[in-house]
Structure formats: structure tokens, C-alpha cells
Amino acid sequence: MFIRKIKHNLIKIREKIIPLKFDGWLRIYPTLQCNLNCAYCVHSHNLPESMAGKYSLVPWQKWAEFINKTGKNVIFTGGEPFLYPDLVKLVNAISPDLQVKIYTNFSTDLRDYIKNCKRPVIFFGTYHPISGPVDKFISTINDIRAAGKFAGSIHMVGWNKQYDFVNKAKQEFARHQWYVYIDDDQYLQDESSCMKFRKKVSCTRRIYLIAPDGRRFLCVSKMLRQRDSLGNVLETGLGADQATITCQDYGFCNPCDKLGETKITVFTSKGVTDHGSK
Numbered sequence: 001m002f003i004r005k006i007k008h009n010l011i012k013i014r015e016k017i018i019p020l021k022f023d024g025w026l027r028i029y030p031t032l033q034c035n036l037n038c039a040y041c042v043h044s045h046n047l048p049e050s051m052a053g054k055y056s057l058v059p060w061q062k063w064a065e066f067i068n069k070t071g072k073n074v075i076f077t078g079g080e081p082f083l084y085p086d087l088v089k090l091v092n093a094i095s096p097d098l099q100v101k102i103y104t105n106f107s108t109d110l111r112d113y114i115k116n117c118k119r120p121v122i123f124f125g126t127y128h129p130i131s132g133p134v135d136k137f138i139s140t141i142n143d144i145r146a147a148g149k150f151a152g153s154i155h156m157v158g159w160n161k162q163y164d165f166v167n168k169a170k171q172e173f174a175r176h177q178w179y180v181y182i183d184d185d186q187y188l189q190d191e192s193s194c195m196k197f198r199k200k201v202s203c204t205r206r207i208y209l210i211a212p213d214g215r216r217f218l219c220v221s222k223m224l225r226q227r228d229s230l231g232n233v234l235e236t237g238l239g240a241d242q243a244t245i246t247c248q249d250y251g252f253c254n255p256c257d258k259l260g261e262t263k264i265t266v267f268t269s270k271g272v273t274d275h276g277s278k
């Protein structure tokens with residue numbers, strides 16, 4: 001617990017010194033579903049209110065047309081984006097002038113990708129122990145590398161209950177010439193995601209988060225709960241990169257709602273405002 005607290009404080013200090021900057025990329029969640037159920041998954045942060053499984057999906061042709069029209073680079077994330085049945089067709093239809101990243105757990109059947117993907121993709125691949133033995137994961141990424149279709153990086157989560165496992169897995173990755181990044185456990189909560197209260201705030205974020213049905217949300221917490229959508233980008237267009245809403249849910253932010261540029265102003269009971277960013 002003590003180590004967890006120190007780590008949390010170090011992360012907060014780092015976030016203050018090097019705040020995350022808006023990168024201009026679209027973040028599209030094609031299904032929001034996942035085939036795994038990791039103990040540290042931020043998507044299970046507020047399960048009683050989750051509507052993650054209740055989205056309708058958009059056909060790949062419609063996504064491709066929209067992405068090409070925006071002219072913006074795109075990240076497909078999730079959940080597990082390869083659960084979207086036509087991900088490879090969608091990726092192939094994106095203009096070669098744009099960059100495509102996929103955040104994946106590499107634990108679905110990737111034969112379609114290996115055989116049919118015809119454009120460069122940058123992977124942010126994470127090995128989650130729940131997906132099975134590390135050899136199986138390494139075999140998958142070796143196959144992709146052998147096909148000349150791997151670019152990007154491999155990660156594990158520095159969750160405090162799996163430090164020993166991470167260290168052993170790292171050695172196995174190294175034997176196959178893979179370097180593994182160990183990421184912070186996003187689940188380390190601060191006041192914004194403590195789920196002990198709901199405060200009214202003004203929340204300004206500069207980020208594009210787009211749900212499986214095309215609706216844009218200001219944060220992952222709102223997207224998972226299908227609350228306060230900023231409109232459907234497939235109907236209205238992308239809109240300005242920065243958006244502000246009055247939110248009643250500060251305290252129920254998702255632990256991963258720290259991406260991009262975020263500014264939150266808490267309205268206190270005395271009517272004064274307390275400015276802060278996270």
C-alpha cells in the first residue's frame with residue numbers, strides 16, 4: 001500500500017512537470033468490447049453504470065469515409081479493436097497519407113491481418129498474463145514480424161501484483177529480441193476517480209474520443225456510461241478539438257481520463273471556484 005502511494009505521488013508529480021499534450025489523433029473505439037478481463041482494466045472501474053456493451057456498430061465503409069474526410073491520423077483502441085469484424089478492411093481503406101495505430105492485446109486470431117493487411121500499421125501491443133502463456137503471445141508477434149507487418153512497441157502493465165511475473169516475462173521476450181515497456185498501472189486512482197462523491201465541475205478537454213456508434217464523448221467515463229455525448233461525428237462532422245461541458249460527475253472520472261489536455265474547475269459549496277487540472 002505504501003509503495004502504491006509513493007508510485008501514485010510520483011506519477012502525479014511527473015504529470016505536473018510534463019503535462020500530456022493534445023496530439024491531434026482520432027481515438028476510435030470500434031466496439032469497446034474486450035475478449036479479456038484483466039484485473040487492472042480501467043473499463044471495469046464503474047461497472048454498475050457501464051453501458052459499454054450496448055453500442056451499435058458502424059459499417060467499416062462509413063468509418064473509412066469519415067476518417068479520410070477528416071484527414072487525421074487515427075488510433076483504433078478499445079477494448080480489443082480486433083473484435084471489430086472488419087478491422088482489416090477498414091484499415092486498408094484509410095488513405096496512405098494518414099497514419100494508423102492499433103492498441104491490441106494480440107490474443108485474437110490475427111491470420112486475417114497477417115494475410116490481408118496492405119498498409120503500414122503501428123502497434124501498441126500489450127501482453128496481459130490473463131491471455132495465456134507468454135510463449136503464445138511471442139509466437140503471435142513473431143509471426144507478424146516474419147510477415148514484415150510489425151511496427152510499434154510491446155508493453156506490460158506494472159501492476160503491483162504481477163511484478164515477479166513481469167520480470168520473468170521480460171527475460172523471455174528478450175530471448176526473442178523483443179524489448180518490453182513496463183507501463184504505469186492506470187488504476188492508481190486520484191480524487192477524480194475515487195467514486196466517493198460527485199462534484200459539479202466545468203471540464204474542458206482537448207481530445208477526440210469516438211465511440212462505436214460514432215458519438216464523440218469528452219472522456220472515457222462518459223463514453224462507457226453513454227452520458228452527455230458531444231454529438232455524432234458521422235452526422236455532424238468532427239467539430240473543434242477542444243470542448244467544455246458542465247459535468248456533475250467529477251469523482252466518477254475514469255482512471256484513464258488523463259490523456260490530452262484537461263482542465264477541470266470545481267464549483268465549491270461556497271460558490272467560489274477551485275481551479276485545477278489533472
Ligand code: SF4
Nearest residue numbers: 034036037038041079
Ligand atoms: S486487454 Fe485491455 S481492454 Fe481488455 S480487459 Fe485487459 S486491460 Fe482491459
Ligand code: SF4
Nearest residue numbers: 203219221247253257
Ligand atoms: S469531470 Fe471527469 S467525468 Fe466529468 S467530463 Fe471531465 S473527465 Fe469526464
